[in-house]
Amino acid sequence: MTSRSSRPTRGRRLIALATAACALLLSACSRQELPQDALDPQGPIARKLDNLINPVFVIAGVIFVLVEALVVIFAIRYRRRSDDDSPVQVHGNARLELAWTIIPAAILFVVAIGTLTTIAEINREPTGPGVVRVDVIGHQWWWEYKYEAEGITTANELHIPVDRPVAINLTSKDVMHNFWPPKLAGKIYAIPGRINHMTVQADKPGTYFGQCAEFCGLSHANMRLRVIAHSAADYDKWVAANRTTPKLPEGAGNAVAGASLFRQKGCASCHAVTGYAKGEVGPDLSHLHQRQVFAGALFELNDENLRKWLRDPPGEKPGSIMPNLNLNEDEITKLIAYLDTLK
């Protein structure tokens, strides 16, 4: 507000107001895309929460209208008309006061029943052969996913099959994080030294957005996530692709040079590539190009963004644990060529 424009504040405020009014009109006409809308459940778990809260919103709305209407009606009806008004001195009314103690309590009692049953339901862990099990680990500032049974480790994008419950064991490597894909489930903390459980399930294939919801330090805002739901067949394909051991590039060329740079420059001490590097600090890169995004789901995965990232990671994501390795453009080109082989 201070920089940017030299126009007078008042003018700018008017423009802002006008913009807001136009935007309001526009949004009324075309429904906006809300990728993290918590009121748009896309799976049975999120729907359970939604079904519970909707009637509560209605009740709250009714009470809201009642109270605000009484405020307005009383304000108009009982406004002072003369300084000699001498209203009846009512000191209270035990019956009324009892009524507005008991009636709200009764309403809340009904809400409480629904709440308690739903608490029991959502804390029930899914069982059976259809359950997919994933360990989700929060890091500053990215998510790690381990599919123990399938032997897959990946990052930022959680891939799941539709219509099957995904049982998540949630923990953190450093500070507290909070895993939240709003359209699929409510959020749960990832706490170091503790394992929390949550269940996620999607009805339809698609990409569902989410992000870390607990303040976790400098780049909390940049710790985003995606859940990608596949049809059964696509999911099997994804699993198969992610279980292979990536082939080391051979012969001459940038990719080969990149692979050796990967070790020389220290990449390998933080990142894992099955059969080639065993780092444990950063995301597993074995099948990097199975993903659409990287660096805390912050950037689309393409050569251009990778280049920007490799030039200066903390410049792209404040506080990034991955340091600026002072790579020259040639080295970056080679590294990208190697990374592009990790499919």
Place this chain on the structure above:
Amino acid sequence: MTDIAVPESTTAAPAHEVEEPSILRRPAQPTGVVSWLTTIDHKRIGILYAATSIVFFLAGGLEALLIRVQLARPDGSILSASAYNQIFTMHGTTMIFLVVMPLSTAFFNYLVPLQIGARDVAFPRLNAFSYWTFLLGGLFMYSSFLLGGAPNGGWFGYAPNTSVTYNPGHNIDFWIFGLQILGIASTVGAVNFVTTILNLRAPGMTLFRMPIFTWMSLVANFLLLFAMPVITVALFLLMFDRNFGSHFFDPSAGGNPVLWQHLFWLFGHPEVYILVLPAMGMVSEIIPVFSRKPLFGYRVMVLSGIAIGFMGWGVWVHHMFSVGLGPVAVSAFSLSTMFIAVPTGVKIFNWLGTMQGGSLRFTTAMLFAIGFVAMFTIGGLSGVTHAVSPHDRQQTDTYYIVAHFHYVLFGGSLFGIMGGFYYWWPKVFGRMLSERIGKWHFWTWLIGFNLAFGPMHLLGLQGMPRRIYVYPKHMGWDLWNMVSTIGAFTIAVSTLLFVFNIAWSRKRGQAVGRDPWDGRALEWSISSPPPEYNFVEIPEVHSEDDWWHRKYTEDADGRLVRLKDPDAAAVEMYGPSAADPDAHHDVHMPSPSYFPLVSSIGLPIIAYGMVYGRDAGHNYVIAALGGVILLTGLFAWAMEPSTEPGDHGDHAGHDAEPVLVGAGGPAALEAGSAGSAPVASANGGDDDGERIPRDLLRGGDAAEEEK
């Protein structure tokens, strides 16, 4: 305290010899800077509290504007991530610890003694110590901006993000020690007000005749008294983790970061009621006066306040519904959280009941009070939706929560406090604030507030988490963020109107007499501004709303009938001199003192010593130096008689010579000596209230009369 008050001690003479330090000769000037630095008058301390809090409010508001400018549009780039995290942490910490709490304390200070018919608080010097400690704690915390970075872990400071591993700078250290200092101020203040309210009430003022504001103050101060130790313990544990290598919250060494959350919210939730109960008290004073009706269901209002105070200790886990505490804990706390809405709802309906059938006069104070009812209701209702804990997993840590607590703390606390400002301003300064500016202030505040925080409900439910310094374009949050920012700037302009109103009122505000609003409680029976001693005679209280009933009665139909105008009623209460504002009353008050200020200066020095001692290879010499200053100040304070012997005027039999017992004259005696001697002599040992003074007086007519 009482152990010093050995009744059979000798006279004050030896004390006189011990206490007189040559450097800090007892100040005597009634005006000037020194008089403010050394004042122990609860009214001046109240004004200091309010003025300081307003300055911090402007600082916190500026931080809010920075936040809103950054978030006005996607990919905001005005603040860096690091700056944003400091700003939002300081915004929250400031508004809670340096604005709403001390604003409430300002009102406790100014009003509680006036409402209960006392001449000061129970421990006047301790009261000054609270203020200076609060001020220095706030300045200490803000000095971090100049010393390498402000606190950046959020006002909640969740472990282990606050550990040295993840936060190696001094940011968190400033937060820990700043809050510790502020905690001392609050705890000491709470002791003072609880003691004052329980012991210094005028004769006849039984608990159920206390004005409702005093009642809510009592509840809030009890909450403070019990809540502050919890955060103190938590902060000490954190300090040990950071400074001395302990591992209370370090999971890698067997510590438990969830423990921090329990401790923090076990303090933090009662804290919410500490912030809102005083404002509820103010609203409960204002609405009856401008409805010309008594508070509907006074006793139920008191009891619901107490109920909220008790239940407030049993709901803290609702801040932790997604921490994974298991279905049993979550169920229990869902229930308790839902049912705390019941006493809160009772209050809302009782305010409506007060308005119903009344004769409503829409002064600015009344508008703010009604605004409180209307806005707090919204915060209360969204609060109930959080209690539906399964869905709280969607709400928590989003802007929906930010919306909720701003409706409670801004729409609630600050609207109530603003109402309090407009209502009591003429009492404090003898001049009105401009009603015309006031109404502009109210309406722009109301509109700005709803524009700023209403949209946050939607943003939160649309998936916008809290505490993010940036959000991308495609999230669909652009519009409401822009609206919210416009709202924030509306509030800012509106707040400047208030500041302007204060300046305007100093010269041009209409001068008023004792009772400009036709008030109900005792503060309106004395002149505006009140004399230093408050009451020339301690009034005797016969009913709830005593002052009102001296002016009005009811006819057979319960309608209002005027008996006397305020001046006549005051003459009846206090004698003929009450009508003459220039009348000189030689009421004898405790003397001002340097030592509260000197003692509290030790505290930030200890804090700086602790912050920087860690870097200096655990060399805490400076902290020790601060400790020496603190202890020296306290010792000199203890050795100083509460009332300078030379100050004793000749009170012509009106004032039983209050020879203080014990050398140090514990602060309790101060009010006892000054406030009560005339009471006792005037009322011959009427028993309700005023217990301290009787024990504390030695000799004199008063004590003898009692036997």
